[in-house]
Amino acid sequence: MANFYSVLLTLVCIAAGLIWWYDAKVNKPKREARIAAEEQRLQQQLDAEARERLAPQGGLAEFAQSVFPILLIILLLRSFVYEPFRIPSASMMPTMLAGDFILVEKYSYSLRDPIWRTELVNLGKPERGDIAVFKYPPDESFDYIKRVVGLPGDRIIYQNKTLYIQPACADTAAQCPPLEMIRKTAQQQNEVYFSGSTPLLRFTEQLGESSHEILVNPASANLSGEWVVPAGHYFMMGDNRDNSEDSRFWGFVPEQNLVGRASFIWMSFEMDRSADSWLPQWFPTGVRWQRLGTVE
Known part of the structure; x- marks a missing residue:
């Protein structure tokens, strides 16, 4: 819960x-x-x-x-200020790894009471590229963390592992911005991530003001779809594009489900204990000191 x-x-x-x-x-x-x-x-x-x-x-x-x-x-x-969260999965690699402990700014979007989550004060809206924590729409007893890709009114296309965005436009068709392909710049593979035995390709992507890295699995099937984000909702995706259960599968995130914006990694544990270890699997094997700091 x-x-x-x-x-x-x-x-x-x-x-x-x-x-x-x-x-x-x-x-x-x-x-x-x-x-x-x-x-x-x-x-x-x-x-x-x-x-x-x-x-x-x-x-x-x-x-x-x-x-x-x-x-x-x-x-x-x-x-109302900061709440700690633990990253449990690989869906936000390479930005966040399983075992990262983060601080979430509760005041980034709105202040809500801690029990019924009724909005008390509206302080802002998510921006494209934010890493947001939110209540999982199909089951709000779970917290999810993903990157904000689509804002209300946006048209989102994901095809051949490439993201296309047409920002929300005014009523007049002539004022609508064109559909834009979000370009990916290949990165040098100094640190290789795997999905099973398959090495993942690493790219830099620019979403709004956020420049961040994503992972793509060249061996996975191409997932395609087109969505128009409803008013008061957001479209979320994981940075590990082929290993993320996100808005492509379960839909949009209502604004009232937002918890806050991820801002800082305050601790990061390595969790690669072997199965024959006498210590429990949840016990860390080390600390990734180099990961501590702000996140993008």
């Missing part, structure tokens, strides 16, 4: 806040009254240690008072 941790963190934060509030409003006045009565009986002021012995704060209330501010800060940061 993609939203599980947000819901859990929100509920725990609310519970801690309510316990702290109840203690401050109900129990604390009782403790202060007991201390005042004892000081009046003794005709002297008690020190802090004596006050604590006479009217101690409950352990649960003390714990809630300690953790609530921390939980609130984490909740606000995670809900």
Whole structure:
């Protein structure tokens, strides 16, 4: 469940806040009254240690008072500023690898409440070439990450492993921009990626302001299709073009499904443990320090 941790963190934060509030409003006045009565009986002021012995704060209330501010800060940061995600698959290679841990800017597009995801403030729209995290349209309990290829109103054609885009145009046909082939520039294969035993071809592609690399499998079948992006929706594709389940297969991403824009790789683990290792398969085999930094 993609939203599980947000819901859990929100509920725990609310519970801690309510316990702290109840203690401050109900129990604390009782403790202060007991201390005042004892000081009046003794005709002297008690020190802090004596006050604590006479009217101690409950352990649960003390714990809630300690953790609530921390939980609130984490909740606000995670809900409205940055949220960490882990890349689980190879669909965004070579830009992102399985084992990369990224930060997603939650404020890039809109601020939403952490439970029902109701839009609170609209701060912007995705741009062509953004790497976006979103709720998977067929099953919103999963988070997906892909690159924004088509904006509302765009005409998208994918044919012979080549991408064509006709940007959304005005009502007058004469004002419509032409269909543009997105050119791919072959890259030197300093680092080779494979699909099984097949080496993948590596290209540089320019989408809007984003210059990034993509992978193409020369041995895979040609996938062709044409789409017109509806209003309020986006067309997403993975950078590993022949190994990505994206809008070519399951359709468009509604704007309300957007979570944020991927901005930074803060950790990257190698996950190539052999099957006969005594350690579990999820245990990292190393750290890819060179991958840490911003993403395009």
